[in-house]
Amino acid sequence: MDLVIPSPDKLKVVSRRQYDPPDSLSPAAVARDPFEQFRTWLTEVQDAVLEPEAMSLSTASAAGVPSSRFVLFKQLDRRGFVFYTNYTSRKSRELAANPHAALAFYWKEVSRQVRVVGRVERLAAAESDEYFRSRPVGSRLGAWASEQSSVVGEGEVRARLEQVKARFGVADDTQDADIPLPEFWGGWRVVPDEIEFWSGKPSRLHDRVRYLRVEGSSDDAPQWRIDRLAP
Template identity: 70%
Template sequence: MDVVISPDRIQVLPHNQYHTADALSPASVAPSPLDQFRTWFAEAVQDAAVHEPEAMSLSTATPAGIPSARIVLFKQLDARGFVFFTNYTSRKSQELLANPHAALVFYWREIHRSVRVLGRVEKLAAPESEAYFKSRPLGSRLGAWASKQSTVVAEGEVHARLDRLKERFGADGDSEAADVPLPEFWGGWRVVPTEVEFWSGKPSRLHDRVRYLRQADPADEADPVWKIERLAP
């Protein structure tokens, strides 16, 4: 990529074309976007060139429609949707509580693929969050307790709190067996998709785009029907 940087502007010049070999079309994808995602995610994981395939952009919004976005880590895909974990007092969680809708974007630059997800959100049941929390390394479990996420802190405050927590939970020796329970303010969110788009980069910006739209039918909550369409690049 060529970039011109001067004191008053940044200009990104045209760069390399995309060259995905596969043809993406409504006829080539799985009937369910979750099944299609499993296929693409597995391929991204297996491709050594793709770094952190689980990284995704999460966008939330206030009830007034003011958006915010950040990168989080995708952790689970179940029969209902996409799961990530966070502090329930964080900005993202507070916005999701007030406006229970979210957007996700995965971008696997090295293989010129992207997945975009829109949906409503729901909290994971506490046992599900606890099962995942127990699988985390000790440092991550302690970190969940130590960080009052998204709040303003003084220099050194978080590490001082971490030291106190190590003593509280008997984790001074960094033993992975230390009993660090799930905080009541921490857990999972599930994005239940209503729209999923798969994007495959092609030369001359004539990309392949296939969109799944969930059809509104409460009777199909457990096995939704999806309308599959091609979108213009």
């Protein structure tokens, strides 16, 4: 990437990168099930990409005002893509008011993207609890200490953390502790209606394959229509 500054109030990006991955992507070459295709791609990139589980999560308010941020993908099950967060955060409030979301993975090192659009649902408390107890002690304490997305004063979160450590009897060198799942924290699942796989190609003539859920097919055993999209 090169930057051009034609005037003090203007900036332009001049990109010279050309994609040239060795593989091709087509409806005939992908798995019939997009979840299987995603598992294949994620497995293939896990050693080549730094933090391949990072994904953009886009939500919208009840009025349709969008917002995006990066979160960590944690699980793919038979229904969809799972991530965890505070249920009082901005993202959770927007998902509660407008239960739809979009995800995007970008794996620059291998010139691949995956885009997901779907409906959202909360995970059962038991599922969230199982994951929460697998987290490091510091992450579990942090979930209790942070009122995510709220305005805080300087040092306020650190003070809350010390209070939480005292509450659960955790010292600085504690390796494990019985820290329960907060009632305000847990998982969301994006149940996809659309999944697109993208492979970068020269001259911006990228390969794009989209899976659309067949209307009326169940969330637990969906059927998919597979199409090639113009770049």
